[in-house]
Amino acid sequence: MKKSEEANTASAAAVVGSTQPCAACKILRRRCRENCELGPYFPPMEPLKFTIAHRVFGASNIIKLLQNLPKSQRADAVNSMVYEASARIRDPIYGCAGSIFHLQRQINDLQIELAKAQAEVLRMHCQQANLMTLICKELGQMPEPPMHYHQSLNDHYNIASPQGYYSYSYLFEESNVLEPLWT
Incomplete structure (x- = not known):
């Protein structure tokens, strides 16, 4: 005891x-x-x-x-x-089982909401990659993508990413500042 x-x-x-x-x-x-x-x-x-x-x-x-x-x-x-x-x-009909059912329904709803949020994040990553590809094409540069970033996205979302999905965020680091597109 x-x-x-x-x-x-x-x-x-x-x-x-x-x-x-x-x-x-x-x-x-x-x-x-x-x-x-x-x-x-x-x-x-x-x-x-x-x-x-x-x-x-x-x-x-x-x-x-x-x-x-x-x-x-x-x-x-x-x-x-x-x-x-x-x-x-x-709750005379269901008792504790009603509480358990209610909590399970909340868990399911939250899992659906989490999956939607993860899909939105992935969509935003794809948009960013497409935007970076367009920017690089506009500037006439096509640097090699960092493979570690590509692999980490696959691992994080447990999916195979589409062909040509690369992140060029390293171009905007202080050492790689691009000239503005507008002048």
């Missing part, structure tokens, strides 16, 4: 051991015993946690489930039950 879970369980047990009943016993209006099965997981300061789980699963089912689990897994089981019960209250 993690230290934080041990501390929470110990503090909840200390509170249960005092005069206050656990949230489960208080809501069920029963006497909270010293070895209450629900006390460590439903402390008196969190009554909503038990109310939500009780509304969907029922107290007897919660107790049976906890008794069938090792003590190290009970806190996680209670948290899962409370989460599922909250989802069932919000």
